[in-house]
Amino acid sequence: MQRHPHHYKISIALAISAGAWGIYWLPQRILEDGGLTGGWGTISQMIIGTLILLPIAIWRLSKRKGTGLEHPAMGILIGGGFILYALSFLLTDVVRALIMFYMTPVWTTIFEIIFLKKKHGWQRILSLSLALGGLWVVFGQGGKIPLPVNAGDWIALLGGVMFAGGMIRLEVIKTDGVFPIIFGFFFYGTLFNIVAGFLLVDYLGPVPTRDAFVGMTTFLILLSIFYFIPTGIVILWAPTQIGAGICSILFLSEIIVGAVSSSILTDEPFGWRQVTGCSLIVIGGIVAVVLSPKENVSKQSV
Numbered sequence: 534m535q536r537h538p539h540h541y542k543i544s545i546a547l548a549i550s551a552g553a554w555g556i557y558w559l560p561q562r563i564l565e566d567g568g569l570t571g572g573w574g575t576i577s578q579m580i581i582g583t584l585i586l587l588p589i590a591i592w593r594l595s596k597r598k599g600t601g602l603e604h605p606a607m608g609i610l611i612g613g614g615f616i617l618y619a620l621s622f623l624l625t626d627v628v629r630a631l632i633m634f635y636m637t638p639v640w641t642t643i644f645e646i647i648f649l650k651k652k653h654g655w656q657r658i659l660s661l662s663l664a665l666g667g668l669w670v671v672f673g674q675g676g677k678i679p680l681p682v683n684a685g686d687w688i689a690l691l692g693g694v695m696f697a698g699g700m701i702r703l704e705v706i707k708t709d710g711v712f713p714i715i716f717g718f719f720f721y722g723t724l725f726n727i728v729a730g731f732l733l734v735d736y737l738g739p740v741p742t743r744d745a746f747v748g749m750t751t752f753l754i755l756l757s758i759f760y761f762i763p764t765g766i767v768i769l770w771a772p773t774q775i776g777a778g779i780c781s782i783l784f785l786s787e788i789i790v791g792a793v794s795s796s797i798l799t800d801e802p803f804g805w806r807q808v809t810g811c812s813l814i815v816i817g818g819i820v821a822v823v824l825s826p827k828e829n830v831s832k833q834s835v
Contacts, residue, residue, distance in 0.1 A: 536825065537774045544775060544822045548786045550767035553760070555790025559798070560756055567752070568745025571738030572730060575619040577746065579612075579726050581753045582719040582761055590716050599709035601717025607702040611769065612722020614696030616729055617688050623736045625685025628672045631788065632679045633689035635668055638781040640697035645778050648701055657778065660821035664782045667813030670806055671792055700777035703769065711770045715762065718769055775825075782821040785814045 537543060564574035590600040601608060621630040638661055645651040669679070681687045708714055730737055772780045789811045796803030 540775055540825070541822065543771055544779065544783060546767050547771040547775075547780060548783045548818065550764040551784045552786035552790040553764050554768075554787040555792075556794045557787075558791065558795070560752075560760070563752065564749060567749040568741045569749055570741065571736065572620050572623055572733070573737060573741050575616065576723075576726050576730055577749065577753055578757065578761060579616070579719060579723040581750075582757045582765075583716075583723050585754065585757055585762070586712075586716045586719060589712065590720075593709075593712065599713040601708075601713035601715070601720060604702075604706055604708070604713065604717050605721060607699055607706055607714070608717035608721025609725055610695045610699030610702060612699075612718045612720075613725040613729075614692045614694075614699055615718075616722055616726045617692030617695065620729060620733055620736075621685045621689035621692060623685070623733070624688060625683055629679070629682075629686050630689040632668060632672055633681060633686050634693040634696075635785060635788065636665075636690065637693045637697045637700075637784065638664060638778070640694050641700055641777040641781040644697055644701045645776075649704065651778075653778070654826075656820065656824040656826075660782055660817045660824070663813050663817030663820060664785050665817075667810040667815075667817060668785060668788060669810070670813060671788060671810030673806060697777065697781060700772040700780060703772040704777055708773070711766055714769045714773075715766050718765060779821045779825055783818050785818065789814055 561574055564577070569577055590602075593600050618630070618634045621634070625633075642653060642657060642661065646653065681690050703714065768780075768784075771783075792801075792803060792807045792811060795801040796807070
């Protein structure tokens with residue numbers, strides 16, 4: 534499979550969409566202030582997203598078109614990976630959750646070699662080193678390799694592995710447009726969230742009041758229509774066009790936007806460490822995009 538003719542445009546769109554998730558902490562705070570504390574905000578967002586897309590899925594089903602339900606492995610891996618990432622914040626420090634989950638470039642590279650039989654050269658080693666080095670610099674790891682030390686760390690790490698596996702699935706499955714991908718993410722992600730939420734019920738916090746759910750419904754709908762779904766479409770569609778490995782590196786733009794936005798809107802520091810780390814991530818992303826092979830190994834079933 535040759536490089537996509539709009540390789541650079543897709544890469545830029547992905548970096549912007551992933552970067553938009555760098556301010557995800559802001560609506561989360563709004564939801565918490567509205568009474569959806571703990572993991573209830575995430576559960577609500579997944580359910581609302583599923584309900585918004587459900588009429589389209591029913592219509593497509595009546596027309597014998599794909600809905601995403603026919604790809605449970607993709608949906609569970611992508612949706613479940615995201616859910617574990619979100620829930621890990623309830624069990625460990627934010628910094629550790631981010632580092633553990635954003636090891637995804639390592640897993641996608643390994644999975645590409647094992648399942649897609651891709652051969653990566655010095656370009657991938659260089660881009661991975663820059664991007665992951667920048668990630669560790671931003672969060673002050675002092676060059677040490679981060680290792681999981683508690684349940685939250687392991688959940689975040691597992692979430693990253695699942696998400697990487699889901700992106701590899703996106704490279705090989707055949708879908709009828711982008712809708713099956715985004716609906717599969719929400720539908721199977723919701724099911725996974727319900728099961729995970731049941732297992733982690735002690736950490737979700739008290740069930741919000743009915744007034745809290747009702748009061749936040751409008752915000753949740755707007756959040757899904759104008760933020761969650763549009764960015765999700767780009768983030769989940771991009772691996773099918775430019776490959777999971779490059780996408781996993783570009784996802785780190787979320788860290789850049791998160792570091793900058795938190796320093797502007799809160800009292801979080803933004804000093805030489807953040808500047809250096811973010812610069813390394815940017816350079817790593819540019820290297821991954823510009824030096825990616827002109828031709829890739831053809832898709833194979835996984």
